[in-house]
Amino acid sequence: MEICKEEESFVRKILMKLGIENNIESCLIGEGYTGKVWKISDNFCLKVSTKIDLMDIPESFKSCENLCVPLKSGVSQSGKYVGHILRYLNMCSLESLIKNNIKLTEEQAKMILYDILKGLNVIHENGYVHRDLHPGNIMLTKDNKKISAVIIDFDDMQPMNEETKACFRYNGYQAPEIIFDDDTYDDKSEMFTVGVILWELVLGRCPFGGYNFFGKIIEESWDNYTEKTAYYNNRTKDALKTAPQYLKRKNGISDECFDLLCSLLDFNKSNRITSEELLNHPFFIKETEKSFKTKKENNIYNDMERD
16 A cells, blocks of 8 residues: 555654554555555544545534544645544454355344444434445444444535435445436435345345445456446446346245345335334344343354454
8 A cells, every 4th residue: 555755744743643653554454445544543543535525523423333433633734635533443344244255144134234224323313324335334343242333434425405416326235216317315225225235244145236246346456347337337237127026035034134125125215214214123123222232242243253
């Protein structure tokens, strides 16, 4: 991972202010499309990005354990870079599970989904949409014996209104109204994404969306994707058209899980379930917050600790 001089200087100044003497090369732990991430302690990390639009994050986001939002931010002297201090999340992303073909039990998936929905419900209740929700932006983290799923990367979050559009239409996780019509992106659009993620967690490879339709392709070769963008985008459209036929059979999952998938992946947006309604779906109704925590403490996620 290359670090330019201005970026390196900005990072060093931040670390110096925090009283941290880490070697910046050794604590660099990740790089995304718009920035890099450094681990600065067991509890915190630093994200430096070239996307400098600083949005006021509602206080309720900061108090939600299932959202990882900036705790403090600052802009470089030139205005080219912005630095965010964030919670350090110490396990893997859901995308890592999917890439490694780790299929979860319904009970394991239920724990993860419940956490995701708690985070999304806070986002949606405040009138926002994440816009870049996919398994790579959902991390698992372990605190003592408790493992939680946490939504990350709010660079593309926007207020929800009639003008709101998707961050990217063809990432394999978008709803029909986005892929086919480039329609308004809202909370119901984000619920379709949750449906594709749930499918990948409990059933494995999704035949009409998911990681294999974009994430895997750009990981193998971004140049190949840019050269054949029209081909891959049309491939995503054609695959999504087949979704209804896959929702006609249960595929060996419980009635509650199948009903949940159908509610999330409904092609008619007005019929699609919301995050608030989902928390009261029969898939979860037998469980309480207390029982979820107890199961987490019993380390139900053993298989997921493999990266």
